[in-house]
Amino acid sequence: MIKRGTEEWKTFISRLDQIKTKSNREVLCIKCWQMLNCKQKIKHLKAFDHKSYLLTSTQYASEMKISELAQGYNKLVTKADGSEYIISPFTPVNLPQLNKSEIDTKLEDGTHSDQHDTPPGTKR
Ligand SMILES: [Zn+2]
Numbered sequence: 777m778i779k780r781g782t783e784e785w786k787t788f789i790s791r792l793d794q795i796k797t798k799s800n801r802e803v804l805c806i807k808c809w810q811m812l813n814c815k816q817k818i819k820h821l822k823a824f825d826h827k828s829y830l831l832t833s834t835q836y837a838s839e840m841k842i843s844e845l846a847q848g849y850n851k852l853v854t855k856a857d858g859s860e861y862i863i864s865p866f867t868p869v870n871l872p873q874l875n876k877s878e879i880d881t882k883l884e885d886g887t888h889s890d891q892h893d894t895p896p897g898t899k900r
Contacts, residue, residue, distance in 0.1 A: 777853060777861035777862065777863050777864070778861060778862050778863075778864055779859055779860070779861050780843075780859065780860040780861070780862065781859075785862075788862070788864060788866075789838075789839045789842075791866070792833075792836070792837040792838065792839075792842060793837065793838075795833045795837050796833050796834075796837050800813065800814050801832065801833045802833070803817055803830045803831060803832055803833075804830070804831045804835075804836045804845075804865055805820060805824075805826050805829050805830055805831075806829050806830075806831055806845060806849055807824075807826050807829035808820075808824075808826065808829075809849060809851050809863060809865050810865055810867075811865045811866050811867070812830075817830070831845070842862070843860075843862070846862045846863070851863040851865075
């Protein structure tokens with residue numbers, strides 16, 4: 777989970793912001809709380825009937841929107857001390873690259889740094 781106001785949170789929000797600048801934008805399945813790129817989306821819709829749960833970046837990609845969505849779908853946790861935590865819809869980055877598809881790997885490329893001079897997934 778990501779605590780609001782931390783560096784991790786800022787990275788998370790800037791990652792959302794970056795999605796809006798890309799041509800192949802991820803969609804968010806609010807049912808699964810999972811960010812999906814183009815290929816993942818196609819696979820996802822084959823596997824699940826979640827078309828009506830998919831949100832485009834204009835619907836989720838801002839701090840306010842993602843917070844509201846998270847709240848609405850119980851992905852935002854408020855602790856007794858008032859601190860808020862959001863469950864990241866992005867695929868965890870610390871997994872070893874076992875049998876994961878390279879699609880997932882690409883999705884995770886931009887997470888560990890803020891540089892966006894070479895965004896992943898731009899090659900066609
Ligand atoms: Zn889904």
